[in-house]
Amino acid sequence: MSFESTRRRLTPKQADTVSKLCDAAVAVLREEDFAGLTVRMVAAHAGVGPATAYTYFSSKEHLVAEVFWRRLSQSPRHDLNGLDQKARVVAVLRDIALLLADEPGLSSAVTNALLGSDPDVEHLRMRIGVEIHGRLEAALGEGFDPDVLETLELLYAGALLRAGMGYGTYERLADRLELAATMILGGA
Template sequence: MNLESTRRRLTERQADTVDRLTRAAVEVLGEEGFAGLTVRMVAARAGVAPATAYTYFSSKEHLVAEVFWRRLAASPQPEASTAEPVDRAVAVLRGVALLVADEPELAGGVTSALLGRDPDVEHLRARIGLDIRRRLTTALGEAADPDRIEALELLYAGALVRAGMGYGTYEKLADRMEAAARLLLE
């Protein structure tokens, strides 16, 4: 998958380097956790110089946020013609929550990374938020109003922080978000 970098447009070779770095980041996260992750470790795992890695990623937070963004961008969206709007919105929330459910170290890292102040992270956080908003708006169709969308965004953000703090698994988070979304929307 060739996604535009948050810092610049990429040639095919550069896109390959970024792909290798993001794959290596997931591996290192699984072994070391977010606290132990460094861009240097990821660069070594990916077979690139640290300076090259820093050309693409300003920080470990930026790198991990990019991993999440790429997974979100590649994830399928619920079919607009299927199910009821509430069911489609729930499917969006569940899909986002389960993007990292099988990888607890990555899940915790994503939560930490997305809370960062790095300008590149802020840019990705905005892209992620807009993508999720677009998915929710599409899912709700005519039932999409700004207050409902914002309530679902607050639900998702709070659930992400809660899961990142260790108050339950992402699978349980998805179930709780579904229940809360149904309370809000039905």
């Protein structure tokens, strides 16, 4: 699947370079924390020049936010047919919570990156928010209370921040999201 960069349209060769940089960022974050990560380091790991990397990514925050956006947008959506509202919402929250479960370095980096003020990060943060909003809205179904949707979005954002700060695993986060969503939606 080809992705359009947040900064410009890409040729197939450019899209391949961006994918290499994203993959390299994940690999580097397995060995280096976010504070030590640099775009130069990622470029070297990807086998491209730093100037090329900066052509596509304005900062390390932008690069990491792009990695998260790609993971989110590529993640499969469960078939929610036949499930009640609570089960649909829980499935959506669990899916997005577990996107980073296997990559603790990346998960911590995503939390830091998404809090950045880089305009390219702001753009990606908006795209991520719209995607999560849409998934939760679909899970809630017709006639939902907009306040419930906003509460679920706040729940997820707070949980992502909490996990990124190292307060528990993403698996535990998914369980806590399930419990909290069930409470919000009126269940035991």
